[in-house]
Amino acid sequence: MNIGIVGAGGIGTRHAQAYAKHPKSDVAAVCDVDAERAARLADAHGARAFTSIADMLSGGIDLAACSVCTKGEENGGDHYAPTMELLEAGIPVLGEKPISNRIDEGRKMVELAASKGLPYGINLNHRFTPAAERAKDWVESGRLGTLHMIGMTMWIDNPVETSPWFHIRALHPHSIDVMRYFAGDVRRVAAFFMKGEGRAIWSNAKIVFEFAGGMIGSLTGSYDAGGGFGLETCDVTGSKGRFLLEEACQRLTFHTRESREAETFHFLGGMLGFNETFDSRIGRWVDQLDQGVPPERIDASGMDALQAQLVIEACVRSFERSEVVEVASL
Numbered sequence: 001m002n003i004g005i006v007g008a009g010g011i012g013t014r015h016a017q018a019y020a021k022h023p024k025s026d027v028a029a030v031c032d033v034d035a036e037r038a039a040r041l042a043d044a045h046g047a048r049a050f051t052s053i054a055d056m057l058s059g060g061i062d063l064a065a066c067s068v069c070t071k072g073e074e075n076g077g078d079h080y081a082p083t084m085e086l087l088e089a090g091i092p093v094l095g096e097k098p099i100s101n102r103i104d105e106g107r108k109m110v111e112l113a114a115s116k117g118l119p120y121g122i123n124l125n126h127r128f129t130p131a132a133e134r135a136k137d138w139v140e141s142g143r144l145g146t147l148h149m150i151g152m153t154m155w156i157d158n159p160v161e162t163s164p165w166f167h168i169r170a171l172h173p174h175s176i177d178v179m180r181y182f183a184g185d186v187r188r189v190a191a192f193f194m195k196g197e198g199r200a201i202w203s204n205a206k207i208v209f210e211f212a213g214g215m216i217g218s219l220t221g222s223y224d225a226g227g228g229f230g231l232e233t234c235d236v237t238g239s240k241g242r243f244l245l246e247e248a249c250q251r252l253t254f255h256t257r258e259s260r261e262a263e264t265f266h267f268l269g270g271m272l273g274f275n276e277t278f279d280s281r282i283g284r285w286v287d288q289l290d291q292g293v294p295p296e297r298i299d300a301s302g303m304d305a306l307q308a309q310l311v312i313e314a315c316v317r318s319f320e321r322s323e324v325v326e327v328a329s330l
């Protein structure tokens with residue numbers, strides 16, 4: 001499959017490396033408004049460089065799909081225009097997170113992909129680990145019994161101060177997607193934020209969730225962490241047992257309610273760290289395109305990303321109004 005990369009920054013480079021590793025995909029085109037960046041990444045992959053989507057689309061390359069790795073305000077403000085142009089032209093898109101920092105634009109991209117019957121995925125890569133998939137199997141096979149609670153922590157050090165809601169909008173599409181992966185749709189949220197020492201933005205968050213299926217949960221998030229804090233943990237508790245998933249892929253433990261015996265897996269599937277999730281997520285995208293998986297069954301779809309963004313906006317509203325807020329339905 002010929003793949004186009006739109007946005008040749010650090011993350012576009014990572015996407016390109018993942019496509020190059022997959023036996024069924026090659027990077028055939030790179031498009032960046034910065035000609036030097038486009039040329040550098042294109043040269044690394046023997047691909048052609050473009051500075052506009054229109055030129056790339058009329059360049060005579062039979063593109064099977066494109067990754068959109070632009071950035072913009074709150075890390076998602078620039079995805080809309082190139083994504084719409086590609087979808088209008090009938091090209092499947094794998095976008096970066098957040099799908100958009102604006103719900104109306106996120107909704108339009110999801111609607112356009114659906115109306116054209118096109119696969120539209122988002123790089124919500126944290127759930128694409130063998131450990132998360134094993135935990136999901138346990139949930140679905142009933143090993144945990146009736147699901148009761150989920151706890152999620154995701155924190156990094158990010159000193160960027162560009163907007164008040166940058167932390168929740170840019171980082172937490174990931175954590176909320178992992179929570180939705182295990183617990184389903186979110187019905188209501190109650191959110192609290194605080195500004196870390198010396199910060200102008202809401203860089204710390206504690207949020208309580210009620211899920212449509214009846215579970216309850218909480219999210220701890222921060223842009224004032226890093227170092228020995230780790231990146232993330234997720235635990236799910238049910239009537240029969242509990243799992244604890246550490247660092248997305250590094251350690252997965254199952255505890256039964258009946259005894260002290262525990263089962264622990266380290267580095268399941270040989271995955272050593274979060275960086276490898278670009279390969280696993282993009283590999284799944286290529287495999288699903290290759291298998292002709294229907295657009296509504298694409299893993300970590302545009303719709304999933306839009307749902308996560310709706311949860312985020314409900315959190316903002318909850319804090320601003322000091323209220324428990326229902327997540328807007330689509």
Ligand SMILES: NC(=O)c1ccc[n+]([C@@H]2O[C@H](COP(=O)([O-])OP(=O)(O)OC[C@H]3O[C@@H](n4cnc5c(N)ncnc54)[C@H](O)[C@@H]3O)[C@@H](O)[C@H]2O)c1
Nearest residue numbers: 007008009010011012031032033034069070071075096097
């Ligand atoms: N999934 C993850 O784990 C993860 C991790 C970090 C960042 N990200 C996301 O990756 C995205 C990109 O981040 P980055 O650090 O690589 O950004 P970046 O700013 O380094 O690169 C973005 C590139 O897009 C180009 N660009 C902007 N508008 C364009 C357009 N209309 N057409 C073509 N090119 C255009 C810019 O010139 C720039 O080179 C962000 O949305 C960010 O949130 C995801």
